[in-house]
Amino acid sequence: MxxxxxxxxxxxxxxxxxxxxxxxxGIRTGAANSSMLDRVTVNYYGADTPINQLASISVPEARMLVVQPYDKGSVDDVLKAIQIADLGVNPTSDGTLIRITVPQLxxxxxxxxxxxxxxxxxxxxxxxxxxxxxxxxxxxxxxxxxxxxxxxxxxxxxxxxxxxxxxxxxxxxxxxxxxxxxxxx
CATH class of the missing domain: 1.10.132.20 (Ribosome-recycling factor)
Structure with missing residues (x-):
């Protein structure tokens, strides 16, 4: 026992x-990292859903994240959730995907x-x-x-x-x- x-x-x-x-x-360093968004949840059809279940997240450059929602209609919701998460980043959207430039700390x-x-x-x-x-x-x-x-x-x-x-x-x-x-x- x-x-x-x-x-x-x-x-x-x-x-x-x-x-x-x-x-x-989830705590940011100077470089872009997809795990920065792990704590972000999106209000998707009334349910709080983790962002990694709604979109693909990639790191094309050292200081940039690209978030591409699977559902094009949820781009604004995902963008809003990232802004609300207070990660110290300013995401921009072109209507189909979201670019997040990670500024120097x-x-x-x-x-x-x-x-x-x-x-x-x-x-x-x-x-x-x-x-x-x-x-x-x-x-x-x-x-x-x-x-x-x-x-x-x-x-x-x-x-x-x-x-x-x-x-x-x-x-x-x-x-x-x-x-x-x-x-x-």
């Missing part, structure tokens, strides 16, 4: 890392994006610590039920802490890498 708790703990912490990677991918904007990345990192750390707390509670319940001894509880709690430290280090590494990408001119 206690091995199952460790396995579940590791799976949940891995999901926190995956979530962090998705969030960091100012120093202030770069610092702002670094703060956003760090905030996402802290959110991931909190999620990982919450998983640790829940796992430790489960292990204490196992000990109270008599399924594991006090020594086993101590060893398993140490194992959970080692997992926590490992995943916190991954969060720091991901945030440091993203910070370097953002600050790179």
């Amino acid at each position: 206690s091995d199952a708790v460790l396995k579940t703990t590791e799976q949940k912490m891995s999901k926190s890392i995956e979530s962090l990677q998705r969030e960091l991918a 100012t120093e202030d904007r770069r610092k702002e994006f670094v703060k956003d990345a760090r905030k996402e990192g802290e959110t991931a750390k909190v999620a990982i610590r919450n998983v640790r707390r829940d796992s430790n509670d489960d292990l204490k319940a196992e000990e109270k039920a008599g399924n594991i001894s006090e020594d086993e509880l101590r060893n398993l709690t140490d194992d959970v802490q080692k997992l926590t430290d490992k995943f916190i280090a991954q969060v720091d590494s991901l945030c440091d890498d993203k910070e370097k990408d953002i600050l790179e001119v």
Whole structure:
């Protein structure tokens, strides 16, 4: 049973890392990246739909994204959704496709994006610590039920802490890498 708790703990912490990677991918660096639009949803026939389900997104140049909606009638809706998303870009449309020129980031904007990345990192750390707390509670319940001894509880709690430290280090590494990408001119 206690091995199952460790396995579940590791799976949940891995999901926190995956979530962090998705969030960091959405934070803009100086270059165009199709994942910038991952958080954009379009009100399409009354339902909020992710933009990547309504259009093909390509990167023809280092500083340009091209969004081509599958339904030509939704071009204005997609354009409006990108403008509302506050990505710091100004999309233009020619009626059939949308071009997004990614401007060079100012120093202030770069610092702002670094703060956003760090905030996402802290959110991931909190999620990982919450998983640790829940796992430790489960292990204490196992000990109270008599399924594991006090020594086993101590060893398993140490194992959970080692997992926590490992995943916190991954969060720091991901945030440091993203910070370097953002600050790179």
